[in-house]
Amino acid sequence: MSALPEEEFFRKLHPRHFNWNRQPAVWLLALLIGIAAGYATISLRLLIDLFTLISFQATEATLLDAATQLDWPMRLTIPTIGGLGVGIALYFLLPRGRTEGVADVIESRALHGGTIPLKTGLASATIATLSLGVGASSGREGPAIHLGGTLASIIARRFQHPPRIARILLGAGVAAAVSASFNAPLAGVLFALEVILGHYAPRAFAPIVIASVAGSVVCRLHIGDMPAFIIPHYTIESFWEGPAFAMLGVVSAIVAVAFIRSVQFTDRWARQIAIPLWARPAIGGFLIGLIALAFPHVLGVGYGATDDALKGQYSLILLLSLVVAKIAATTITMASRFGGGVFSPSLFIGAMTGGAFGILAGQIFPDIASQSGLYAIIGMAAVSAAILGAPISTTLIVFELTGDYAVMIALMIASSISTLLTQAMIGKSFFHMQLDARGLHASDGPQRLLLETIRVEEIMTADSSGLGQTIEDETPTLFPDETLERALDILDKSDLETVLVVDRKTPTQPIGYVYHKRALQIFNRALVEANIEEHR
Numbered sequence: 001m002s003a004l005p006e007e008e009f010f011r012k013l014h015p016r017h018f019n020w021n022r023q024p025a026v027w028l029l030a031l032l033i034g035i036a037a038g039y040a041t042i043s044l045r046l047l048i049d050l051f052t053l054i055s056f057q058a059t060e061a062t063l064l065d066a067a068t069q070l071d072w073p074m075r076l077t078i079p080t081i082g083g084l085g086v087g088i089a090l091y092f093l094l095p096r097g098r099t100e101g102v103a104d105v106i107e108s109r110a111l112h113g114g115t116i117p118l119k120t121g122l123a124s125a126t127i128a129t130l131s132l133g134v135g136a137s138s139g140r141e142g143p144a145i146h147l148g149g150t151l152a153s154i155i156a157r158r159f160q161h162p163p164r165i166a167r168i169l170l171g172a173g174v175a176a177a178v179s180a181s182f183n184a185p186l187a188g189v190l191f192a193l194e195v196i197l198g199h200y201a202p203r204a205f206a207p208i209v210i211a212s213v214a215g216s217v218v219c220r221l222h223i224g225d226m227p228a229f230i231i232p233h234y235t236i237e238s239f240w241e242g243p244a245f246a247m248l249g250v251v252s253a254i255v256a257v258a259f260i261r262s263v264q265f266t267d268r269w270a271r272q273i274a275i276p277l278w279a280r281p282a283i284g285g286f287l288i289g290l291i292a293l294a295f296p297h298v299l300g301v302g303y304g305a306t307d308d309a310l311k312g313q314y315s316l317i318l319l320l321s322l323v324v325a326k327i328a329a330t331t332i333t334m335a336s337r338f339g340g341g342v343f344s345p346s347l348f349i350g351a352m353t354g355g356a357f358g359i360l361a362g363q364i365f366p367d368i369a370s371q372s373g374l375y376a377i378i379g380m381a382a383v384s385a386a387i388l389g390a391p392i393s394t395t396l397i398v399f400e401l402t403g404d405y406a407v408m409i410a411l412m413i414a415s416s417i418s419t420l421l422t423q424a425m426i427g428k429s430f431f432h433m434q435l436d437a438r439g440l441h442a443s444d445g446p447q448r449l450l451l452e453t454i455r456v457e458e459i460m461t462a463d464s465s466g467l468g469q470t471i472e473d474e475t476p477t478l479f480p481d482e483t484l485e486r487a488l489d490i491l492d493k494s495d496l497e498t499v500l501v502v503d504r505k506t507p508t509q510p511i512g513y514v515y516h517k518r519a520l521q522i523f524n525r526a527l528v529e530a531n532i533e534e535h536r
Helices: 004-010 023-055 062-070 072-093 104-111 117-133 142-158 165-180 185-197 202-222 239-271 276-295 302-310 316-335 344-363 373-387 391-402 405-425 431-437 447-454 484-494 516-536
Strands: 497-503 510-515
Touching: 004 185, 023 072, 023 117, 023 142, 023 510, 062 302, 072 117, 072 276, 072 373, 104 142, 104 165, 104 185, 104 431, 104 447, 117 142, 142 165, 142 344, 165 185, 165 202, 165 391, 185 202, 185 391, 239 316, 239 344, 239 431, 276 316, 276 391, 302 316, 302 344, 302 373, 302 510, 316 344, 344 373, 373 391, 373 405, 373 431, 391 405, 447 484, 447 497, 447 516, 484 497, 510 516
Parallel strands: none
Antiparallel strands: 497 510
C-alpha cells in the first residue's frame, strides 16, 4: 500500500532527505528558525528587564528615570558590583574571556560553515543580559543576533546540511533577530544579506525573508505592533535643506570614526594592562558609574534617552555632552569585557549628534530648517550606518520607524555620505575592524578570505618516501597549519614546482609536498564555488 501524501511529506522531513535541491524544505527550516529566534529575542529582553529590576528597581524602558532618582553612591556601586558578577561569569563560562557578537557570526559564516557552539551562544547571551541589567553601556541587538545565529546553527547541524545551506540558515536566524528587535522585517532581511552573508544571492533571499517575517510576527503577537521608538511625525520644511542633510552626513562620519578609533585605542590599551579577567568588568563598571553621576543617560541600552532626543527634548549642551559621554562609556564597556553590542550605542550617539546639528541649523537658518527631532532621526541612521557598515539596512530600520518617504530621501543622503567618508578614512566597518584584529580580512573579498583560510594540510600530497632525507637550512618548507597564501608566496618567490611540508615537532622530517599546480587548482575551484554561492 502506498504512503499517504502527508506521510510522504513528513518522511521527507527526516535529516537525510533535506538537501539543496529541496528548497521548500529549507524554507520550512527558515520558518522554524524565525520563530525560535523571535522567542529568543523576546527572552533576552525579559532577562534584561529582570536584571535591571534587581539592580535598579526598574525596567529597561524606565531605567533613565530610575537612575536619575538614585543617590550618587548607588549609581557608582551598582555597575561596580554588577561588573564583578560579570567578571566571575566570564571566568567560568567563556574560556576565551569575552562574549561573542555580530563579528563572531560573520567569522562563523566565513570560517566555520555557519557553525556556532550552543554553549558559547547561551553563555554570551546570558552575560550580555546581565551586563545590560547592571548598567553597562552597550546594546541588546548584538547578543540577539548572535543568539539567533546560534539557534540557526543548531538546526542546520541537526538536519546535516552542507555549509552553503548552513550559511543561508545562519542569515535567516540573524534576520529574524533584527526583525524582532526593531519590529522591522524588511531591515532584518537586508541586514542579514548586507552584513552577515555579504551577498544577495536569489537562493538565499526566500529563506531569509520567511525567517524575518516570522520573527516580526512573534514579536507583534507578544509585545504588540510597537516600534522600538515612538517618533512624532516630522516633515521636511524645505528641500533646500539638502545641503544640510549632506553636511550632517559629514559630521556623522567624523563622529563614527571617533567612536571606532576610541574603541580600538581603549581595547588595545586595556590588553596591555595585567588585570585579572574577573576584575576587569568591576573596574569598568566603576568608571561607567563615575560617568553616570553626571549623565545617567549612558546606563544600559539607552533607548530612553534616545527616544527623548528624537522628540527634541534636550538642549544643545546636553546633546553634545551625551555624545562624548556615551562614546566614553561604551569604549570602557567594550574594553572591560562587558557583554553587549554596538548597535544601540550607535543609534544613541547618532540621535544626539543629529539633534545637536538640528538645533544649530535652526539657529542659523530659522526660516527653512526643520525641527531638531527630524535631524536626530537622520543622524541616528547616518552614524549607525557608518559604524556598522550597513547603510541600506540601517536606513530601512529608521524608515520603518517613520514610514515617511520624504524623510527617506534625507536618510539616504546623510547615510550614504557618512558611510563613504568613514570607509575612506578607516576602510572598514566596526565589525570588520574586529575581524582584522584576529587576522581575518573578511571584507576583502572571497579571494583574500580563501587565501587566509585554506590550510596547507588541505592541499598537500602526503608522502612518507622522503623520511630520513636531510633538509638543508636554506631549503624552503611549510607547516601543515600554514595558509595557502603562505604556500603560494613561497612557491612564487622560490620559482619551484613543489615545496616540502614538515611537522612542527620534527621540522627535519618531510611528511608531504605542496605542488604549485595543485595549489592553484584548489584555489581556483574554491573561487568558482564561492562565486556560484554568491550569485545563484
